Amino acid sequence: MIHEFTYGKLTDETEKRQLGQILEQCFIGSPSDTESYINGIGVENIRVIRQAKEVVGGLGLLPMGQWYGGVCVPMTGIAAVGIAPEYRGSGAAIALMQNVVRELHSSGIPLSVLYPATQHLYRKAGYEQGGSHCGWEIPTQSIQVKEQPLPAIRVELDNFEWQKLYQQQAKLNNGNLERHQSIWQRLIDSDKEETVYAYLLGSLDRPQGYIIFRQRRGENKSYLVVKDWAILTTAAAKSFWAFLAKHRSQIDQVQWRSSVVESLSLLLPEQSLKPEFVQRWLLRIVSVEKALSARGYPSGIESELHLEVHDDLLEANRGKFILSVANGRGEVTRGGRGEMKLDVRGLAPLYTNLFTPQQLQQSGYLQATEIAIATATALFANSSPWMPDFF
Known part of the structure; x- marks a missing residue:
């Protein structure tokens, strides 16, 4: 039985x-x-x-x-x-x-x-692919950034509110988390075999970034592993690299997690960083109406996107929807012309901006008119979605 x-x-x-x-x-x-x-x-x-x-x-x-x-x-x-x-x-x-x-x-x-x-x-x-989680590695000797506009101040992990600085960075990046407390705990915890170091970039009363890291020895190399970081200004970005470069006499490689499109690399003299790993996280649109109305959109755009969504599991997500956007916010109502037809899975990478509407149409994830494609391209244009966290 x-x-x-x-x-x-x-x-x-x-x-x-x-x-x-x-x-x-x-x-x-x-x-x-x-x-x-x-x-x-x-x-x-x-x-x-x-x-x-x-x-x-x-x-x-x-x-x-x-x-x-x-x-x-x-x-x-x-x-x-x-x-x-x-x-x-x-x-x-x-x-x-x-x-x-x-x-x-x-x-x-x-x-x-x-x-x-x-x-x-x-x-x-x-669920469908929603964004990236990428690990980067660079030889410490090749960083070669000497100008450090801001001091690096060592602080105790439990004596600073890291969440406030992190959130200032997170809100600028599609896909970054408002973290669960267990993720924060894992970032700042250390065991008997390692020490976790934490440095503010800037001053105690006006920090412009931070870096939290540990050090480990491999078989033939030594590594500085960045567990978490936040960079809020150009001065902090330069100081981030200059501080890491100062470890070149003891550390062979620096490892950190970031976006597949790593903008911090623009400050390096050469393209000497390499991806250590790249993987994708999956996203599920649980409520079409709430998801589309809850996120932000580019300011200065007023437009309507007419969607027709199919969802095998949730009946409430099936049917035609009108996404009306103005002043950076969206409103969703039932009905419309259904000019963009897609499964709830196809809506996930569109929502996050992992792939453009044209790419999703080429892959068979949606069918849409030229006007709907152009509208969706404008509405969902933003940074490539990523997160530094794994859970």
Whole structure:
């Protein structure tokens, strides 16, 4: 007899222990690491899928926000999706994700984001590529930036409100997070085997940026690994590179995470940085109306985009919508001419500006009139979406 899957929150310590064992096996962790992770997210934010009252998998929900067009849109991150090996291929994973999407929609959440181990599963639940997560590396000797307009002041990690500086940078970059507290905790925590260093760029009363990093030794090289950074002025950008260059006698390589289009590289004398890794996170438009009306748009543009959206999972997202934009904000109403037809998956990279409307049409993700293509191009033009965080 095949039992139906049931979805919900953890009910007791026994279920918490069962899920912990599943996640420990899925992510090759220790029992203490898994328990710490669950507690850091918050037990109330854990969801599980059961079969015959047995926990067969689960995940974590991270209530956050994500910046688009200078406005922070409520978003829930999906983390640590794990299914017991003996239940993989049973439909448990897609049942888990479909239930999550329905719950988020019922809660009024516009967006959801995750990092996929495999795209195939999450595309079935309506997720699609939304932006980039890129790691960069540069030989310290090749930085060669000597002018440092601002001092680098070492401070204790727990003695400064890093969120305020980070947010000033995040709101200028599509896809950057309004971070969950567990992400902040992971950035500033250190274990017994490493020291985390933190420096302000500027003065204590007027900081213009910061850099948080650790140092490690590889097999043949030494590395300075930037865990987090914020650059708010040209002086801070120059000082960022000059400060890193001063480590060249002890450090071979500097590593950091940024956009695929790394504007800080313009200050380097040569193109000596190389991508260490590039991956894409996936975004799900959970509510078409709320997502389109919540984000920011270019100021000075007044226009209407007539959409027709299909969503296999959420009936409320199906049909024709009119996006009316004025003064940098959008309003969504039902109806219209449906001049741009697309699936909810195709709406994700359009919404984030990962791909242009022309590129999405060439890839078969949408069909639109020339006027609709031109309108969408103007409305969603902004920086390439990225985030430095992995969850």
